[in-house]
């Protein structure tokens with residue numbers, strides 16, 4: 001029996017194209033050999049391990065998700081063709097009875113379209129040979145101490161053979177710089193998966209809205225989210241779900257999720273599934289009892305207006321900073337109108353007094369990692385937005401009790417977060433199906449209660 005692969009929706013060809021794109025970049029950077037290891041397994045306690053999740057760079061290039069594996073890419077030169085070589089666990093009937101299917105080198109080479117594959121146990125013996133006389137080693141130095149030392153040993157073994165005319169690579173370059181640039185622009189296969197995980201995750205938010213009522217516990221709502229992710233095929237939540245009732249919404253990374261939901265409070269849910277190694281990242285804020293109070297609606301409408309402005313700023317030619325600037329402009333004026341801030345908008349921008357209520361940025365890249373790979377700035381210039389990039393749009397307003405803040409707003413925390421794909425003339429909000437207009441949220445919750 002073959003274990004189903006969570007990456008089975010991806011075509012082998014998409015991975016081959018990514019490896020070819022990396023080879024082109026390596027060739028421009030002097031050729032040589034790249035080593036991309038997957039993540040180690042992590043012990044949780046005694047004999048239990050955390051659920052295994054393959055390294056994002058490694059799975060981006062291979063689609064292979066077993067632990068104990070390394071991809072070696074040789075750029076090739078002259079008459080020597082480039083090669084993609086996988087080192088992975090051997091087949092082992094005894095271990096497969098206990099732990100499940102392993103492809104083994106021959107099966108993996110075939111299934112994942114690689115040029116060659118060997119047992120991971122052969123890596124050290126073959127490494128010196130792979131590195132010898134290569135001009136450049138592409139490796140993520142500093143990411144894992146064990147790998148750093150393994151590579152250093154292999155390089156020293158090549159250097160020890162200098163009297164037989166062998167040379168170790170003179171240059172070591174960080175392969176992540178090239179892969180980060182590639183991962184910033186999603187290909188069609190990636191966008192297809194991201195739309196699917198977005199659809200599953202919006203369904204989970206709608207389900208939570210229908211389920212929530214005073215007296216329920218935050219963890220019960222979390223269970224509804226996880227149920228919805230998993231029953232549609234997500235392997236994991238993309239990050240620990242935040243289910244924050246009332247004042248907990250003002251704790252940005254609240255993950256305790258153990259308090260009771262109270263009539264009259266808002267609930268902030270920041271949760272998304274992970275499908276085939278791709279994240280969704282959605283936040284909705286809504287009333288536990290299904291009806292926004294006046295002050296809750298004031299803060300919510302302000303954040304929604306800020307999000308609208310930010311979304312309108314996402315288009316090719318704009319920069320990564322533009323949605324944040326657009327959201328901030330709306331938020332700061334709104335905070336003044338609600339008397340959360342005093343003085344002028346210019347003064348609030350200058351002094352950054354708004355940071356008391358809005359202390360995070362509006363966007364981050366989204367992809368295989370929820371805070372995805374990719375530079376935000378080149379020098380001191382913000383990254384220009386390009387079709388195929390995916391970023392979140394997530395303004396918020398968090399009001400902690402204080403003497404100089406109108407009491408009506410105390411403990412109201414609102415964030416509204418959607419995932420935007422940059423298109424040729426603007427953006428596509430792939431998470432739009434999760435209700436966010438006040439009337440839509442209230443109607444859904446009312447219908448759920450009536451139904």
Ligand code: GLY
Nearest residue numbers: 239270281370394
């Ligand atoms: N859920 C993580 C974030 O919004 O950045």
Ligand code: MN
Nearest residue numbers: 281392394417
């Ligand atoms: Mn986010």
Ligand code: MN
Nearest residue numbers: 270281282417
């Ligand atoms: Mn989020």
